[in-house]
Amino acid sequence: MPLMEIKDLRTSYFTPDGTVRAIDGVSLRLEKGHALGLVGESGCGKTTVALSSLKLLPSNARIVEGEITLDGENLVIKTEEEMNKIRWKRISLVFQGAMNALNPVFKVGDQIVEAITTHNRSIPKSNAVERTRELLALVGVDPSRAQDFPHEFSGGMKQRAVIAMALSCDPDILIADEPTTALDVITQARILELIRDLQTKLGLSLIVITHDLSLPAEICTEIAIMYAGKIVECGSTNSIYSDPMHPYTKALLGAFPSILGPIRRMETLPGFPPDLRSPSLGCRLQPRCPIAEDQCKEKEPELVEVKPGHYVACYKA
C-alpha cells in the first residue's frame, strides 16, 4: 500500500466569474521513502494539489470529488479536528515563498517553538526550546541564531529555518512548494543537498512542487507533469528524462538552456494554457500542440501505461 495516494481528485475555485476547475481528475501515489516531483507552469494546479492534501484550501475552493488517502485512511471526509492531528504531524508543508513566511516581528527561534507547542500542548517550553536548537542544527543553522530576527537571516537561512519548522513534529511526508525559487544558484544547490540529506536521515517521503524541470532531476525518484489541472505524464525520473513522450514534457525539457552539451535552439509552444473555467472538449494541449490530430480535438486522451510504470496521456505517444 502506498503511503499516500490521491485518486481522481477534483478541486474547484468558485469565483464570481465562474467555476475554475483547477484540478480536474488527478491521481498520484507516493511510496514510503520516495520523492515525487510535481512539475508544471504557473496556474496548472500544482499548488492546489498540495493545499488539497492538507485541506488548507481558501474559503472559495472545495474538493468536489476524489479521495486522498494516507495509510489507507481517506482525508477528504475527515473533520477539521481530525485534520489537525494530521497536519504537521503526518504531512507538513513548506510554503512557496518561504522567505516571507516568517513573521518579521518575532525571533526565528520563538516562531519554531510556537509551531512545536501549538501542535503538542503537553510539551514543556524548555523542551520545545531544546528541540528548536536541535532542529536548527539539523538544517545547518547555528542554534545560537535562534535569537535573531528574520531580517538578520540570509535568504538561504530563512529557507532552512522554514524547513526546520516544517520538521518540528516529525512528519512522515514533507511537501515542499517551490523550495528554491528566488534563491540563487549556489544557495539553491545547498538547499537541495539539505533536502536530500534530511530525506535519508529521517526517512522522509517528499513531494516537491516546482516549475523548474531541472530540480526534480536532482532529488526526485518519480515525476508527474501537470498541465491545465491534469497529469499528462508520470513515471520514474530516469524514464521521464531519458524518454519523454508527451509533447508538453518535451517542450518543457526543450525550453531549458543547459549548461552542458552543445548550445541548441530552445523550442517552445505557441499560445497559452486554456481558461480552466471552460476547457475545451479534447486534449487540453491540443490548440498549442505541434502534432495534434483531429481525434485530439474530440476526445480527451486518458493516462495510459506505455512502459512499465510510465504513464502518458497522449494519442500520439
Add this chain to the structure above:
Amino acid sequence: MDETLVVQDLEKRFPLSRGFSSIFGKSEWVHAVNRVSFTIKKDEILGLAGESGCGKTTTGRTVLKLFEPSGGKILFEGHDVTNLKPKAMKKYRPHMQMVFQDPYRSLNPRQDVMSILSLPIDVHGLAPSRSEKLEMIMAALDEVRLHPPERYVYKYPHELSGGERQRIALARVLVLRPRLIVADEPVSMLDALVRTTVLDLLLELKKKTGFACLFVTHDLALARYTCNRIGIMYLGKIIEMGSKDDIINQPAHPYTKALISAVPVPNPSARKVQIKVKGDVPSPTNIPPGCPFHPRCPYADARCRNEQQQLVRIEADHYVACYKHDLI
C-alpha cells in the same frame, strides 16, 4: 565607432548611515561596485552573472546613470557621460535604455498600452504628429509579436500575461531604437516556456535593429544561451571575464567553477562534480582584505588572504583574478 560602451574602474558606494553618526563618527559605506571595467561592442551581448548582492544590478543601473557613479568613467560611443547632469544626459537617454526584471511592477497599472508606449515618444519628441505616433506604436507592437497590434493598444497591464507584459516593456524600449540596452534579469519572473520566447525575441530584435546589450542574470545556463561574453561578479568586482565558451567550458576562477557546478542539470544521469563553497557571501560593508572570495575558497592560502590579485589575461580574451588559477 565599434565600442558602444566603455566602462573604466566604475565605482558605486552607498552611505550606510545618515544623520549624526555620519557627521561625527566615521561613515560606513556599502561598496556595491568596486572598480569594474568592461566594454561592449555593437551587436554584442555581455552577460553579468553572480549571486544576489554581488552588485550586478547596481552596475547595470549605474552604467545608465540611474545611480550617480562614485568613481571611474563611463563612455557611451566615445562620449564621456560620467559626470553629465540630468539635463545634458537627456540627449543620450533615448540611446541608452533599460528593461527591468519584473514586468508586474515596471508597467503602470493605470495606463493602457497606448499610454505606456506614448510616453517615451512624447518625452523625446520623436513623433511630429499624432498619426505618426500611432504608427510607431503599432510598429513596435508588431515587432514584439503582439499580433494583431489593434487588439493590444487599449489593454491594461492586468489584462496581459507575464510574457505579454515583458513584450510591452521591450516595445517601450525599442520604439526609441536604442543603441544600448541594459536588461536586468528580464526573464527570471517568467515561466519556462514563455522565457524562451522572450529571449528569442530579444536575440532576433538585436539582429534586426542592432544594439549592444548588458544582460544581467544569475542563471549561467541562460547567459550561455544569450550572451557572447560573460563577466562573473563577486562582491562588487569582476573576478573573471571571457567568451561564453571560455567561461562555461574552461572556467579558471574557483568561484566560477562553483557557480557552474551549482547549476541544476535536467538530466539525472549527468551528475556533475560539485564544488563546495563554504558559508555565505560576506557583507559588502566589510569586504575581506585580499581576495574577496578567500574566506569561502577551498584553495585559499596566506597570499590570497593578504594581497588582491587584479584581472590578468590568461588567453586571448579571457581574464581572471586569481593567483592560483593555473594550479587548480
